Amino acid sequence: MLNKKMPVVFAGHGSPLNAILDNRFSQGWTEMGAVLPKPKAILAISAHWYTHGNLINDSDAPKQIFDMYGFPEELYQVKYPVPGSPELAARVAELIGADVSNDWGIDHGTWSVLHRVFPDADVPIVQLSVNHNLTAMEIFDLGQKIRPLRNEGIMIFASGDIVHNLGMVDWDLEGCYDWSAAFDAHVQELVKSKKYDEVIAFDKLGPDWKKAIPTPEHYLPLIYALGATDEADDVKVVNEGGELGSITMTSFIFE
Numbered sequence: 001m002l003n004k005k006m007p008v009v010f011a012g013h014g015s016p017l018n019a020i021l022d023n024r025f026s027q028g029w030t031e032m033g034a035v036l037p038k039p040k041a042i043l044a045i046s047a048h049w050y051t052h053g054n055l056i057n058d059s060d061a062p063k064q065i066f067d068m069y070g071f072p073e074e075l076y077q078v079k080y081p082v083p084g085s086p087e088l089a090a091r092v093a094e095l096i097g098a099d100v101s102n103d104w105g106i107d108h109g110t111w112s113v114l115h116r117v118f119p120d121a122d123v124p125i126v127q128l129s130v131n132h133n134l135t136a137m138e139i140f141d142l143g144q145k146i147r148p149l150r151n152e153g154i155m156i157f158a159s160g161d162i163v164h165n166l167g168m169v170d171w172d173l174e175g176c177y178d179w180s181a182a183f184d185a186h187v188q189e190l191v192k193s194k195k196y197d198e199v200i201a202f203d204k205l206g207p208d209w210k211k212a213i214p215t216p217e218h219y220l221p222l223i224y225a226l227g228a229t230d231e232a233d234d235v236k237v238v239n240e241g242g243e244l245g246s247i248t249m250t251s252f253i254f255e
């Protein structure tokens with residue numbers, strides 16, 4: 001058991017409201033918790049911590065942050081008081097080179113999903129930022145460097161969205177626009193067939209790529225996740241599709 005390779009997860013998190021809504025996506029997260037092994041700790045990579053350089057949180061009691069505004073009070077009452085792991089933070093810094101910062105914390109990209117997956121809040125979490133300075137190819141390489149953690153009982157959990165265009169969101173729409181669904185399905189096919197080079201070169205993913213990825217911070221967590229996979233991994237798709245027109249929730253478990 002001790003040496004069992006831990007999965008890599010890419011989770012589409014979508015609207016912060018999914019943290020409190022009972023819908024097919026939040027149910028999907030609960031179901032994920034039922035099938036995933038319980039890791040020694042989680043290295044969480046969140047779209048919402050987009051920084052120049054690799055920053056990592058090394059507190060033994062990281063603060064939960066509510067990095068969204070104007071939502072119902074109930075959302076700010078979700079508490080997810082997980083422990084941290086200074087030991088894991090040091091290990092990640094050793095593998096990739098990272099600066100410690102505890103100014104940020106565990107943001108909603110991480111806790112909105114994980115409080116459903118591991119509701120007991122007893123799995124330590126270390127959060128790593130998405131590095132603005134790196135190309136997608138360099139991020140894939142960085143993902144490869146953290147891959148050994150999987151053999152050390154650590155789950156790599158990357159949280160973003162394949163399609164994420166806030167400017168085009170329609171709050172009254174449950175599903176996706178056609179272009180958004182098609183873009184998501186295309187990326188999904190590339191991931192399933194392990195054509196990672198094409199996923200990495202996202203600016204060549206057809207005419208709609210700029211609508212799907214107006215800024216890359218929500219897409220790049222997928223690239224970290226792909227980098228951390230290996231040849232032997234199978235991929236399972238969870239929470240296929242999307243919401244609000246221009247946000248997709250499609251998630252992957254690699255194991």
Ligand code: ZN
Nearest residue numbers: 013014047109
């Ligand atoms: Zn987000």
